[in-house]
Amino acid sequence: MEFKISYKKLLKALQKVQGIIERREIKPILSNILIKAGENQIEISATNLEVSIKEFLEAEIFEKGSMVLDAKKVFEIIKEMPDKEIYFKKKENNWIEITTDNIFFNIVGVDAKEFPEVSFLEEEEFQEVNKRNIKEMIEKTIFAASNDETRVNLNGVFFEKIIKAGKDVIRMVATDGHRLSMIDKEIEGDSKKGILAIEPLQKGLLFPKKGLLELKKMLDDGLDNQNLFLLLKQNNGIFKKENMMLSIRVIDEEFPNYKQAIPEEIKNKAIIDRIRFLNSLKRISVIAEERSKAINLFFGKNTLEVFTINPVFGEGRETISIGYEGENIRLGFNAGYLVDSINAIDGEEIVIKIKDKDSPVTITPLNDDEYTCVIMPMEIKE
Secondary structure (H helix, E strand, O other): OEEOOHHHHHHHHHHHHOOOOOOOOOOHHEEEEEEEEEOOOOEEEOOOOEEEEEEEEEEEEOOOOEEEEEEEHHHHHHHHOOOOOOEEEHHHEEEEEEEOOEEEEEEEEEEEEHHOOOOHHHHOOOHHHHHHHHHHHHHHHHHHOOOOOOOHOOEEEEEEEEOOOOOEEEEEEEEEEEEEEEEEOOOHHHHHHHHHHHEEEHHHHEEHHHHHHHHHHHOOOOOOOOOOOEEEEOOOEEEEEEOOEEEOOOOOOOOHHHHHHHHOOEEEEEEEEHHHHHHHHHHHHHHHOOOEEEEEEEOOEEEEEEEEEEOOOEEEEEEEEEEEEEEEEEEEEEHHHHHHHHOOOOOEEEEEEEEEOOOOEEEEOOOOOOOEEOOOOEEOOO
């Protein structure tokens, strides 16, 4: 096996796989990449058995074949190379020669037969999806997914198709048990027929957070000029664009009944300037307790007081003018949860709806029912 390839193309591809490769010692083979040389191109593949990626790169092929290399080490080698074409040659006993100009590396590889086989089902029929909508929906939900690996059914974002106001809508929801983020997007245009044909979305699918972060990277790269296609089959979601494929294994756990967390009877409603409130939260939370990030909100007649008391550092207070209908009420929150939710909202004003001091509050954009955040208040120490 032997080929020649552009430095920039190779470096960019190797950088993409670094977030996928498995660095733990449980399965050492997963810390490697598979490179296949075919007709005028190479394929670079990586997997951690939950998320897999394959990228196709133009190259000059002198001899077809396969090689398996340590992903991190080969990335570090290529990163330090000059911006010139790089030669790869596989020799006996899986030794790999990497050269350019007067620079020479000879590194040990692994038998390609040991690399796990990952099927991207390339011959199946993929459906086109709106890449801008998918990217936005991931950005507005993924922060609320849990990082607690023991709560597997909360470690991702739930996708489902629903009917809303008589229209077909794709909904994404994420929660960590303390907060929830939910966004709806109407299915329209060229992607409508394809999305409706994806049967598993009728029941809903739970995609892992790590996989969706890799999908977001894929969408960030070349968003304007490449279509995105989706196939849901064999418990995997496979996303495809011009020169790349990403396979994400669906989490086989039941997502909680998130609708129960959204309060319906609302007694109190505040309309607040989004940036003004966001800046106030950032200022006052500077002295909040490091562990809890606890901050207090007191809603009164057309005013909101943002304050925190830290027994070590002291206290901070700020009063904001708001529009408010309801009774005087004091609530405690994790400041980070509020900041994350408000950062995810577009527009100049937000609406906070409050049932009572013990129930979750909802935060939405003003005059927009596409996006909803729900946050559970903290117990306040009197």
